[in-house]
Amino acid sequence: MKIQTPYYLIDEKKLLENLKKIKYVREKSGAKSVLALKCFSTWSVFKLMSKYMDGTTSSSLYEAKLGYETFGKEVHAYSVAYPENEIKELKKISTKIIFNSVSQLNKYYKDVKNKNLGLRANPQISYSHFDLANPARKNSRLGVINKNDILKNINKIKGLMFHFNCENDDAKNLEKSFNYIGAKYGEILKKLEWVSFGGGIYFTKKGYDLKKFISLLKNFSGRYGVQIYLEPGESSITNSAQLHTTVLDVIKNGKNIAIIDASTEAHMLDLLIYNTPAKINTDKKNKYEYIVAGRSCLAGDVFGTYKFKKPLKIGDNIVISDVAGYTMVKKNWFNGLPMPAIAVKRLNGKTEIIRRFDYTDFKKNLS
Ligand SMILES: Cc1ncc(COP(=O)(O)O)c(C=O)c1O
Known part of the structure; x- marks a missing residue:
């Protein structure tokens, strides 16, 4: 699916x-x-x-x-x-x-x-x-x-x-x-x-x-x-959830920067609070280094720096692992960014989308 x-x-x-x-x-x-x-x-x-x-x-x-x-x-x-x-x-x-x-x-x-x-x-x-x-x-x-x-x-x-x-x-x-x-x-x-x-x-x-x-x-x-x-x-x-994202843009300022359709501040706030990198399964021996960054306006909205096997391009998927704890409970509507849906892969192997968020949730969150 x-x-x-x-x-x-x-x-x-x-x-x-x-x-x-x-x-x-x-x-x-x-x-x-x-x-x-x-x-x-x-x-x-x-x-x-x-x-x-x-x-x-x-x-x-x-x-x-x-x-x-x-x-x-x-x-x-x-x-x-x-x-x-x-x-x-x-x-x-x-x-x-x-x-x-x-x-x-x-x-x-x-x-x-x-x-x-x-x-x-x-x-x-x-x-x-x-x-x-x-x-x-x-x-x-x-x-x-x-x-x-x-x-x-x-x-x-x-x-x-x-x-x-x-x-x-x-x-x-x-x-x-x-x-x-x-x-x-x-x-x-x-x-x-x-x-x-x-x-x-x-x-x-x-x-x-x-x-x-x-x-x-x-x-x-x-x-x-x-x-x-x-x-x-x-x-x-621990280790039971992932955040699935897509690369929206690739730019360069000294280093290559891939901007994904998620944000540390809105969707993985603890990375900022504790100044720790997101877990992305890559190998230090790989050739192509990118800063993976969020799409919010915060200058420091950065998930970390990683080396990929191939150059990243728009539309590529990036999966962040180990994201169940202190993430979904802290997500917020900063910048009005789309809130990640929540899906569950059940024990029988079937994946269900259990919650989707849209503009009305953003609007209802404030008045
Ligand atoms: C009183 C209390 N119990 C349990 C926990 C859960 O801790 P952890 O997620 O590190 O297992 C916390 C975390 O702050 C806590 O303050």
Whole structure:
């Protein structure tokens, strides 16, 4: 089937490879995994994902609602700060409500005291390649810093959430962190029912030491008598989607530049935020070098520099890989650019276009 570019293509078979690993970890270690919707909210593949995962975790009422309506199972609610109107609705749909601060817990405690509540703790350690995504950065607002503040409120909560990793593919580093958290919070955890280690653990990555990971999880939950939750975002969907694009123009300014019918700023914003290149499967040994650039007016709308086998020409297709995480949830209407359609290659091999966007979506987005 020929689909008009640009479009995101999610491949359920690829998705399944991650999901099977998640289920395996669950079966061998007992740790439950809830999908972090902030990373991936394309609910048309949730029917498949929900067979392998235990539910969703959210950053707002809308995400929690989406998880409740389209994924089912456990609905974990977390927010850096809840406004009053969100709490009322969250109370109806969530299985756990996690507060970011003691003041938020106390503000809403009387309304939600019958729910399974938790606090986010900030252990002041982290693994992250970027300060922007480092929850332990200076003056971080993410989670309760002072252990005594948690202790004083221990009777109100059933669990703690720690999110302190970002693309951590080093199981040895994780072991150190688990030991640190165990030593620092062990006595508190023994009084609780569950602990969440958040997201950012890259355990579905090829070559990750799953055996070690499973034994770390098992030992931790055994030692402190807690149900462990993981909140994989990127790990759930890594390598499962592509952005298909077409070359619209080829120009030269010092280097050859191919302009494609997509944009970093509108369709893959994190490339700009974290100053990283898009993944395009080319070989450094190839002869023809091009800057692949987006079609927005932003001067730095650049996907990266790549070497191709043949000279690029107008109409050529360029496929960007590993685009499921933090892309579709962040796409926007900058420059009024056509928003990529979303297509899914189902397990049976058939491709469905699940969503097309047009001018009316652009117009309706503002008024
Ligand atoms: C609290 C929390 N849980 C889970 C995640 C998902 O992280 P990742 O997509 O790196 O697995 C994040 C990401 O920022 C987060 O803040």
